[in-house]
Amino acid sequence: MDRFDVIVIGAGPAGSSAAYSLAKEGFSVLLIERGKFPGSKNVFGGRIYTYPLKRLFPEDWREAPIERYVVQENISMLSGDTAVTVQYDSLRTGSSRVNSFTAIRLKFDKWLAKRAGEVGAMVITGTRVDDLLVSNGTVFGVRAGGDEVKANVIIAADGVASIFAQKAGIRPELIPKEISVGVKETIKLTKKRIEDRFNVGEKEGVANAYIGQVTNFLRGGGFLYTNKDSVSLGVVVQSEDLSSHRTEIQELMERFKLHPSIQKYIEGGKVVEYSAHMIPELGTRMIPRPYANGFLAVGDAAGFVLSHGYTYRGVDLAILSGMAAAETVKAARAVNDYSAGSLSRYLHDLRSHGVLSELEEFGRTPSFLGNPRIYSAYPQLLCGILNRMYTVDGGKKEKMFHIAKEEMKGKISLMQLMKDLLGGTRSM
Amino acid sequence: MPESSELRMVVCIKQVPKAEQLKIDPVKKTLVREGVESEINPSDLHALEMALQLKDKHGGSLLALSMGPPRFIQALETAIGMGADEGILLSDRALGGSDTLPTSHALSKAVEHLGDFDIIFCGEETTDSSTGHVGPGMAANLDLPQLTYVVEVEVRDGHVRAKRAVEDGFEVWETTLPLVITVNHGCNHPREPTLLGKIKARTIGIIDDVNADDVGLDKEKIGLSGSPTVVDKIETVELPDRSGRIYSGEAREAVTKLLDDLEAEGII
Ligand SMILES: Cc1cc2nc3c(=O)[nH]c(=O)nc-3n(C[C@H](O)[C@H](O)[C@H](O)COP(=O)(O)OP(=O)(O)OC[C@H]3O[C@@H](n4cnc5c(N)ncnc54)[C@H](O)[C@@H]3O)c2cc1C
Numbered sequence: 001m002d003r004f005d006v007i008v009i010g011a012g013p014a015g016s017s018a019a020y021s022l023a024k025e026g027f028s029v030l031l032i033e034r035g036k037f038p039g040s041k042n043v044f045g046g047r048i049y050t051y052p053l054k055r056l057f058p059e060d061w062r063e064a065p066i067e068r069y070v071v072q073e074n075i076s077m078l079s080g081d082t083a084v085t086v087q088y089d090s091l092r093t094g095s096s097r098v099n100s101f102t103a104i105r106l107k108f109d110k111w112l113a114k115r116a117g118e119v120g121a122m123v124i125t126g127t128r129v130d131d132l133l134v135s136n137g138t139v140f141g142v143r144a145g146g147d148e149v150k151a152n153v154i155i156a157a158d159g160v161a162s163i164f165a166q167k168a169g170i171r172p173e174l175i176p177k178e179i180s181v182g183v184k185e186t187i188k189l190t191k192k193r194i195e196d197r198f199n200v201g202e203k204e205g206v207a208n209a210y211i212g213q214v215t216n217f218l219r220g221g222g223f224l225y226t227n228k229d230s231v232s233l234g235v236v237v238q239s240e241d242l243s244s245h246r247t248e249i250q251e252l253m254e255r256f257k258l259h260p261s262i263q264k265y266i267e268g269g270k271v272v273e274y275s276a277h278m279i280p281e282l283g284t285r286m287i288p289r290p291y292a293n294g295f296l297a298v299g300d301a302a303g304f305v306l307s308h309g310y311t312y313r314g315v316d317l318a319i320l321s322g323m324a325a326a327e328t329v330k331a332a333r334a335v336n337d338y339s340a341g342s343l344s345r346y347l348h349d350l351r352s353h354g355v356l357s358e359l360e361e362f363g364r365t366p367s368f369l370g371n372p373r374i375y376s377a378y379p380q381l382l383c384g385i386l387n388r389m390y391t392v393d394g395g396k397k398e399k400m401f402h403i404a405k406e407e408m409k410g411k412i413s414l415m416q417l418m419k420d421l422l423g424g425t426r427s428m
Numbered sequence: 429m430p431e432s433s434e435l436r437m438v439v440c441i442k443q444v445p446k447a448e449q450l451k452i453d454p455v456k457k458t459l460v461r462e463g464v465e466s467e468i469n470p471s472d473l474h475a476l477e478m479a480l481q482l483k484d485k486h487g488g489s490l491l492a493l494s495m496g497p498p499r500f501i502q503a504l505e506t507a508i509g510m511g512a513d514e515g516i517l518l519s520d521r522a523l524g525g526s527d528t529l530p531t532s533h534a535l536s537k538a539v540e541h542l543g544d545f546d547i548i549f550c551g552e553e554t555t556d557s558s559t560g561h562v563g564p565g566m567a568a569n570l571d572l573p574q575l576t577y578v579v580e581v582e583v584r585d586g587h588v589r590a591k592r593a594v595e596d597g598f599e600v601w602e603t604t605l606p607l608v609i610t611v612n613h614g615c616n617h618p619r620e621p622t623l624l625g626k627i628k629a630r631t632i633g634i635i636d637d638v639n640a641d642d643v644g645l646d647k648e649k650i651g652l653s654g655s656p657t658v659v660d661k662i663e664t665v666e667l668p669d670r671s672g673r674i675y676s677g678e679a680r681e682a683v684t685k686l687l688d689d690l691e692a693e694g695i696i
């Protein structure tokens with residue numbers, strides 16, 4: 001059998017969602033993954049938003065390998081040994097409105113691909129696709145080793161470094177300016193320790209974001225997510241900043257782990273996994289036309305990611321774009337036309353699935369998040385002010401305004417502060 | 429144009445726990461087989477490769493046969509991915525607990541059930557029990573000649589010429605078809621499953637509903653009751669701690685120092 005209706009390259013969340021949605025509609029689907037099994041190579045922070053999963057599996061989305069439901073969010077600005085934290089308690093686990101959960105990709109991706117297999121997609125693992133088959137500007141198949149397999153549509157779901165989006169000519173090569181680098185460790189604790197240290201119930205967990213000292217005040221941030229009996233801890237930094245400041249991300253990670261606000265959580269834990277990965281630029285990097293003749297790009301391959309110093313979203317958009325691509329292919333089959341013109345309705349489907357609106361909403365954010373002061377001056381300023389406010393040593397207490405003014409000296413002008421504040425609120 | 433007439437071949441493959449993941453249950457003293465990653469027994473991969481090379485040269489058919497639980501399907505899919513034509517799993521609860529005697533018996537019966545073959549391939553031995561009994565056992569059951577520890581094989585006019593590894597070198601033997609061959613570990617480079625091969629495995633599926641009755645097995649002769657082996661005792665040997673000393677510097681001095689130390693500690 002060397003012909004399918006659709007071939008999907010990559011069994012990450014985007015690819016498996018597309019394969020699932022298409023196979024369910026009766027398409028013959030070949031899903032090819034290079035890893036030994038889906039998820040075996042995939043890295044991410046650790047949190048998945050539930051809404052796309054609820055749409056994909058309305059009946060039984062809770063069967064997903066969920067580690068813990070996120071019931072508390074913390075954003076900490078670190079400076080020196082101090083931290084200023086904003087805490088937000090969200091819904092308790094009982095609520096059906098729970099917004100996100102933590103997951104381990106090894107389990108999550110495997111489960112999602114299994115769901116695709118169950119509705120008839122042929123899931124092949126341990127095979128790397130080497131090339132696209134293209135003739136007269138139309139993509140009509142894939143090559144792996146010496147073998148060629150053909151299809152009406154090829155969906156590239158091969159992740160952030162997608163060579164196939166490049167090969168199909170819809171995306172230029174990535175340049176360092178457009179990417180951040182992330183490292184992540186999984187640190188094994190015990191279930192009880194997690195629940196004690198984070199003060200959460202059995203299925204509950206937290207999502208923490210860190211900026212400031214964690215990246216040595218470079219653009220980026222740190223994260224901590226609680227799993228069942230481990231935490232996912234990581235640092236993401238703009239790769240341009242890393243090289244211009246001659247900083248090693250591993251070194252930042254080591255120092256991050258020693259910060260008192262992290263130490264207290266991971267003490268006595270054992271590192272069981274270490275990984276590194278690229279992430280598209282802070283903000284959005286979507287490609288304007290993620291389709292070509294016989295070809296669609298989904299998930300990270302199309303640049304559908306939102307990332308800033310303190311939050312990362314990609315899995316949800318990956319799932320939604322996989323569903324949108326399936327809609328597009330279904331419509332193309334109805335008219336038996338898989339040309340770029342016909343597939344251009346993908347933009348419409350992305351919009352109706354909410355992918356584009358999410359990305360566009362954040363479209364203004366990068367300039368704000370690209371602002372280096374978010375990662376340097378502000379964390380220092382806040383920590384400095386609070387430090388002085390809360391240091392009681394018998395000396396004369398100063399007025400808040402005074403402290404603030406003094407702390408700002410040399411770090412930032414009042415004018416800049418006003419401008420950043422305005423810019424920030426406008427883009428939120 | 430094939431050099432001689434087409435060959436009908438069968439390769440017996442076993443799925444074993446990955447060598448580096450071998451664990452012994454501290455209480456039951458048996459091998460832990462659940463929840464560990466598994467692979468095709470390495471010398472069976474060499475047997476597959478040898479058979480595939482013959483198939484490439486002479487044409488014909490190649491069946492992959494395994495006896496074991498349903499999870500062995502994975503190994504048979506890999507075999508088809510590499511180029512086998514079909515995969516057959518002999519699976520039956522009654523076979524559980526079989527030692528090498530019933531295993532050889534059951535596989536021989538399965539081979540008879542599946543048809544006439546020119547060559548029956550086995551690996552030299554498995555990594556999880558390493559008895560090397562099964563190939564020779566099958567030859568005895570089927571009353572066929574056998575060549576063991578084979579590293580190279582050639583077929584011409586109904587004759588087989590094979591090179592086998594022995595302790596201090598090689599021997600070359602010749603015999604007639606049909607026969608049983610057990611293949612020496614490391615004699616070739618097993619090919620990787622291809623994309624089209626994997627697709628074929630999924631498309632045709634594994635014939636996994638062959639049971640003890642289908643191949644005419646006598647329940648008395650299989651499973652625990654058919655197994656004369658009694659496991660008296662299993663010991664795990666703890667490796668001694670190594671001192672891990674490194675002798676650096678100029679080679680002559682380092683070696684002299686090493687020899688002195690070995691002598692001082694009474695090792696040499
Ligand atoms: C450090 C870090 C933290 C993050 N944190 C979060 C988070 O907390 N929450 C969140 O939602 N998102 C997070 N993200 C983003 C998220 O990981 C991605 O957006 C998401 O994985 C995209 O899914 P995808 O299916 O498009 O691609 P991927 O998950 O990258 O999957 C691509 C798949 O394609 C396969 N593949 C690639 N090339 C080939 C080939 N040639 N042949 C066959 N298969 C191939 C790969 O093996 C892989 O399985 C984070 C990312 C990083 C790097």
Ligand SMILES: Cc1cc2nc3c(=O)[nH]c(=O)nc-3n(C[C@H](O)[C@H](O)[C@H](O)COP(=O)(O)OP(=O)(O)OC[C@H]3O[C@@H](n4cnc5c(N)ncnc54)[C@H](O)[C@@H]3O)c2cc1C
Pocket residue numbers: 440441442469471472493494495496524525526527528529531535549550551552553554556557558559560561562563657659
């Ligand atoms: C002391 C001892 C106790 C054991 N106890 C148990 C037990 O309680 N329960 C249990 O299930 N097993 C048990 N076994 C394992 C079982 O006896 C053997 O795995 C089985 O009989 C095959 O023998 P082998 O692995 O040594 O194969 P070998 O004779 O070393 O294998 C040679 C070749 O025969 C072929 N072959 C072997 N087995 C198969 C197979 N199943 N399917 C297809 N081809 C095959 C392969 O080509 C292989 O390379 C025990 C083994 C020993 C040594």
